[in-house]
Amino acid sequence: MTSIALVTGASGGIGRAVARQLRAQGCRVAAVGRDAGRLADVDAAVRIAADTTTPDGAALAIAACQEALGAAPTLLAHCVGSTLIAPLHRTRADAYREVMRVNLDSAVFMLQAWIAALQGGPGSAVLASSVVARIGVANHEAIAAAKGGVEALVRSAAATYATQGVRVNAVAPGMTDTPMTAGMLKMPAMREGAGRQYPLGGVQRADQVADVMAWLLGDGAARLTGQVIAVDGGFTTVRPLVK
Numbered sequence: 001m002t003s004i005a006l007v008t009g010a011s012g013g014i015g016r017a018v019a020r021q022l023r024a025q026g027c028r029v030a031a032v033g034r035d036a037g038r039l040a041d042v043d044a045a046v047r048i049a050a051d052t053t054t055p056d057g058a059a060l061a062i063a064a065c066q067e068a069l070g071a072a073p074t075l076l077a078h079c080v081g082s083t084l085i086a087p088l089h090r091t092r093a094d095a096y097r098e099v100m101r102v103n104l105d106s107a108v109f110m111l112q113a114w115i116a117a118l119q120g121g122p123g124s125a126v127l128a129s130s131v132v133a134r135i136g137v138a139n140h141e142a143i144a145a146a147k148g149g150v151e152a153l154v155r156s157a158a159a160t161y162a163t164q165g166v167r168v169n170a171v172a173p174g175m176t177d178t179p180m181t182a183g184m185l186k187m188p189a190m191r192e193g194a195g196r197q198y199p200l201g202g203v204q205r206a207d208q209v210a211d212v213m214a215w216l217l218g219d220g221a222a223r224l225t226g227q228v229i230a231v232d233g234g235f236t237t238v239r240p241l242v243k
Contacts, residue, residue, distance in 0.1 A: 003027045005075035005217070006065050008052050008110055011038035013179055014128065015079035017210035019044050022077070025214065030065040030073060045069060052080055053106040058113035072117035075217045076125040080106040083130075088141040096142045103146035107153055111168070115161060122165030126216045127154055129172040129228055134236045147172070151228050158226030167225040169216045173209045174198060174232030199234035199241075 005022045009015035010031035019029050020043045031044035032052060039047040046068040051057035066072050082102040084095055107127055114125060132140040133147035151170060158168040175197070198204075209231050215221055216229070230236045 003075050004030065004065065004069050004071055004073040005077065006030045006032060006061065006073035006114065007044070007077045007079060008032045008061065008106070009079035009081060009128075010042050010044065010047075011035060012079060012081070013206040014173070014176065014209050014213075015077070016042055017206040018077045018079060018213050021207070021210045021214040022075070022217070025218070027075065028069050030061075030069060032061045032065075052078075052110045053101050055109045055113070058106075058109040061110070062113045062117045066117070072119075073114065074118070074121070074123040076110070076114045076123070077213055077217065078107055078110050078125065078127045079213075080110070081128050081130075082143075084142045085139050086142070087139045091142050099142045100146050100149075103143065104149040104153075107150045111153065111157055115157070115166065118164070118166065120164055124167045124217045124221075125157075125169070126213045127168070127170040128213075129154075129170045131172050131174045131230060131232045131236050134172050134228070134230055154228060155226045162225060167216075167221070169221070169224055169226070170228045171209060171212050171216070172228050172230045172232065172236070173204070174230070174235045175203050176209055177203050177205055196240070197235060198232065199238050201233070201240075204231070204233060 005027040007019045010019050011033040019031050023029050023043045029044040030046045031042040032048045033039045034051050036049040048064040050061040084099045129150050130147040132144045154170045212231050
């Protein structure tokens, strides 16, 4: 039976790549984003406009998927996210709350709605964290706190729902070439400087992150749950050789 996959944040660089990868594997994909217009060219069986940072929006995404494809999704790729680069003493309260809403609230509410829709059955979910939750990076306190919460959520949910055959994992990407990072990579010198931070060199592509997310959802990762895999060219684990 063909799997149904729900991909949130599907209009973004990584979400779009995940939807494409899952479609190529034969899944029926429901692509979710806040802006219906930006979903128009996403490779998916159905496109759903919903704000998953709220409980109602997350429930709407699940219900619309069920109505369009005839069943609840057994696969979830939650790719909603934003970033904030600012030292803590310059981080406004409203900016902090927005980062938490987009990154952590959406993960909690979407995972909650998806698990409820499984009705005690099995499934596999993968969420998006960040290298800044894995290792201290200057001027990333707010986003690090939000993504650290996502990683803690993954581990706890994996423990809670393992007995019903639900797997919950995450990826923690390093700098990835997407529309969200376009401003930071627009100048050749900026791109070169960013790439030098990574032992494998260069800035990774969205499809390289999507490959790992799709694998985590599939049978090849059947014995993995509660894991956070850093897709970061070695950034969090090894130091580059300085010549």
